[in-house]
Amino acid sequence: MTASSRDLPTAYVPSGAAPARDADQLRARIPGWGVDLDPADRPSVPKLQFHEDLSGAHWEFPERQPERWPRERSIEHAFLTPVFGTACPPHGLSGVIRKFSYRRYSEGRAAHWLLLLLADRVDAWESHLRSFATLHPDNPITETGVLSEFSHHGLSSRLGRRRSDLVHQPLDPVIVAGPWVAAGGAAFVGIRTLMRMLRR
Amino acid sequence: MRAMVYRGPYKIRVEEKDIPRIEHPNDAIVRVTLAAICGSDLHLYHGLMPDTRVGMSFGHEFIGVVDQVGASVQNVQPGDRVMVPFNIFCGSCWYCARGLYSNCHNVNPNATAVGGIYGYSHTCGGYDGGQAEYVRVPFADVGPALIPDWMSEEDAVLLTDAAPTGYFGAQLGDIAQGDTVVVFGAGPVGLVAAQSSWLMGAGRVIVIDHLEYRLEKARTFANAETYNFTEYDDIVVALKRQTDFLGADVAIDAVGAEADGNLLQHVTSAKLKLQGGSPVALNWAIDSVRKGATISVIGAYGPIFSAVKFGDAMNKGLTLRMNQCPVKRQWPRLFEHVHNGYLKPSELVTHRVPLEHIAEGYHVFSAKLDGCIKPLVVPTAA
Ligand SMILES: NC(=O)c1ccc[n+]([C@@H]2O[C@H](COP(=O)([O-])OP(=O)(O)OC[C@H]3O[C@@H](n4cnc5c(N)ncnc54)[C@H](O)[C@@H]3O)[C@@H](O)[C@H]2O)c1
Ligand SMILES: [Zn+2]
Ligand SMILES: [Zn+2]
Numbered sequence: 041m042t043a044s045s046r047d048l049p050t051a052y053v054p055s056g057a058a059p060a061r062d063a064d065q066l067r068a069r070i071p072g073w074g075v076d077l078d079p080a081d082r083p084s085v086p087k088l089q090f091h092e093d094l095s096g097a098h099w100e101f102p103e104r105q106p107e108r109w110p111r112e113r114s115i116e117h118a119f120l121t122p123v124f125g126t127a128c129p130p131h132g133l134s135g136v137i138r139k140f141s142y143r144r145y146s147e148g149r150a151a152h153w154l155l156l157l158l159a160d161r162v163d164a165w166e167s168h169l170r171s172f173a174t175l176h177p178d179n180p181i182t183e184t185g186v187l188s189e190f191s192h193h194g195l196s197s198r199l200g201r202r203r204s205d206l207v208h209q210p211l212d213p214v215i216v217a218g219p220w221v222a223a224g225g226a227a228f229v230g231i232r233t234l235m236r237m238l239r240r
Numbered sequence: 241m242r243a244m245v246y247r248g249p250y251k252i253r254v255e256e257k258d259i260p261r262i263e264h265p266n267d268a269i270v271r272v273t274l275a276a277i278c279g280s281d282l283h284l285y286h287g288l289m290p291d292t293r294v295g296m297s298f299g300h301e302f303i304g305v306v307d308q309v310g311a312s313v314q315n316v317q318p319g320d321r322v323m324v325p326f327n328i329f330c331g332s333c334w335y336c337a338r339g340l341y342s343n344c345h346n347v348n349p350n351a352t353a354v355g356g357i358y359g360y361s362h363t364c365g366g367y368d369g370g371q372a373e374y375v376r377v378p379f380a381d382v383g384p385a386l387i388p389d390w391m392s393e394e395d396a397v398l399l400t401d402a403a404p405t406g407y408f409g410a411q412l413g414d415i416a417q418g419d420t421v422v423v424f425g426a427g428p429v430g431l432v433a434a435q436s437s438w439l440m441g442a443g444r445v446i447v448i449d450h451l452e453y454r455l456e457k458a459r460t461f462a463n464a465e466t467y468n469f470t471e472y473d474d475i476v477v478a479l480k481r482q483t484d485f486l487g488a489d490v491a492i493d494a495v496g497a498e499a500d501g502n503l504l505q506h507v508t509s510a511k512l513k514l515q516g517g518s519p520v521a522l523n524w525a526i527d528s529v530r531k532g533a534t535i536s537v538i539g540a541y542g543p544i545f546s547a548v549k550f551g552d553a554m555n556k557g558l559t560l561r562m563n564q565c566p567v568k569r570q571w572p573r574l575f576e577h578v579h580n581g582y583l584k585p586s587e588l589v590t591h592r593v594p595l596e597h598i599a600e601g602y603h604v605f606s607a608k609l610d611g612c613i614k615p616l617v618v619p620t621a622a
Binding site for chain 2: 051072082114161202
């Protein structure tokens with residue numbers, strides 16, 4: 041014998057669908073409720089749909105953009121894509137690390153991404169050092185926008201509020217000031233490479 | 241021209257740069273009239289995205305006026321007011337031909353796992369972005385659209401990413417009539433996802449965050465029930481209780497790589513960069529939904545592995561759906577919804593920051609000061 045199933049939570053009994061909501065009530069309360077109830081009205085359904093007009097493209101394969109300097113690329117690509125970004129060509133030590141990472145490792149390898157992150161930290165320090173030789177040296181006060189703490193209620197936006205990010209926000213200045221992340225990343229990749237070499 | 245420039249983690253400044261040039265016959269150069277800062281930009285700003293180079297200009301949400309066009313451009317001309325999807329895409333590769341614009345294979349030499357995105361690191365193609373006075377727009381015949389006369393410029397700029405992504409998040413949830421939908425994250429993307437869930441017939445929409453001012457917005461803007469996860473010892477159990485121990489039918493992760501709520505996860509990913517992202521919200525989604533539910537992931541994660549609770553997802557028979565949003569594919573229907581007042585993205589705008597003060601704009605948005613939800617960036621010459 042069982043107890044009346046009506047007293048049991050939904051998940052434990054067969055008829056336990058949540059009480060049907062009144063569609064008319066929802067429609068009255070929420071502008072547009074249910075206008076896309078039918079999946080056919082939702083864009084991108086079905087996911088794969090052949091677009092005969094190629095969305096305005098008047099080519100089967102685009103013309104190739106001129107390669108003005110050797111452009112690094114993923115070794116998972118058959119060739120350099122016909123169009124690519126031209127911001128910030130690789131340079132300096134960070135450029136060497138980046139080019140090595142693209143040449144050597146596929147996107148499937150953690151080493152690829154860890155080397156790129158390392159190169160990012162090296163790039164930042166190379167750039168900071170270089171900026172001190174210019175009329176426009178890096179200025180951590182203006183560049184971090186930290187003065188907005190005073191103009192945009194830094195204290196009252198935080199005090200007395202249960203914000204779960206307050207515990208780690210004090211770490212941010214450490215990150216801005218500290219090159220230790222780069223050192224840690226370098227040590228990690230270095231030790232890993234060393235262990236790989238020893239294992240061979 | 242003046243342009244925002246990345247100087248290393250947490251550091252940006254405005255510099256004088258050359259106006260971008262036509263690099264390809266189907267390029268256009270667009271003079272930016274309004275741009276925005278996206279939650280995704282924070283992942284770059286915090287140094288989380290591999291191959292983010294010093295000197296790059298960010299910005300993938302922008303509208304503007306066509307200034308120059310390349311020799312093969314037919315569909316837009318100088319003087320046209322255009323809105324530009326955050327995706328760079330060719331229209332003709334295997335993926336674009338099937339509508340997967342955010343997965344274009346012809347625009348990003350640096351990675352095959354992600355398409356092209358304006359101002360979003362070399363991992364997304366190495367293109368400079370629109371937080372600047374001018375920007376290079378590849379495949380001008382494919383991506384941009386003319387801004388309809390009736391559309392406000394705030395709505396137009398939000399329709400280049402945040403609004404279609406939020407709607408897309410709800411759509412990936414395969415919502416059926418009466419479903420209970422839980423949205424993690426009350427940022428611009430999550431708020432639009434909550435609003436859109438109703439359009440697809442949700443019976444109940446719940447939003448989770450820890451920022452009270454954003455939860456307030458979820459209640460007024462998106463008519464949602466809200467829970468502040470810091471008020472519960474265990475938000476997963478709280479959600480079970482709230483759904484009669486069944487769990488929600490659909491969950492949407494609109495938080496991504498820098499989720500809070502678990503210090504170890506947050507610090508190992510957002511600070512130490514040992515994971516591709518802190519999957520706190522994703523794991524809460526996996527554990528709190530009912531068995532057989534659908535989880536939609538639109539929060540962004542980096543390319544390194546993340547500590548996701550895959551065993552629970554498997555044992556519960558969950559369907560996980562995810563992608564970068566194919567913005568242009570969403571537009572025709574979303575233009576109707578904005579026109580009809582069913583979606584109101586412009587109501588999310590809280591700040592308008594002059595380009596010259598963009599470093600403050602990033603700090604305020606990143607540290608969530610001053611009730612900030614969506615900051616817009618106004619270029620100097622606009
Ligand atoms: N898939 C796409 O095409 C696409 C497009 C745009 C943005 N995104 C991604 O969407 C995410 C949200 O973007 P946004 O602009 O709304 O950013 P945002 O930073 O304004 O919002 C994120 C919100 O999540 C909250 N949050 C943090 N930890 C949480 C947790 N554990 N549970 C619930 N909420 C939590 C934060 O307090 C914040 O309100 C980002 O990861 C962004 O990269 C993806
Ligand atoms: Zn974005
Ligand atoms: Zn393509």
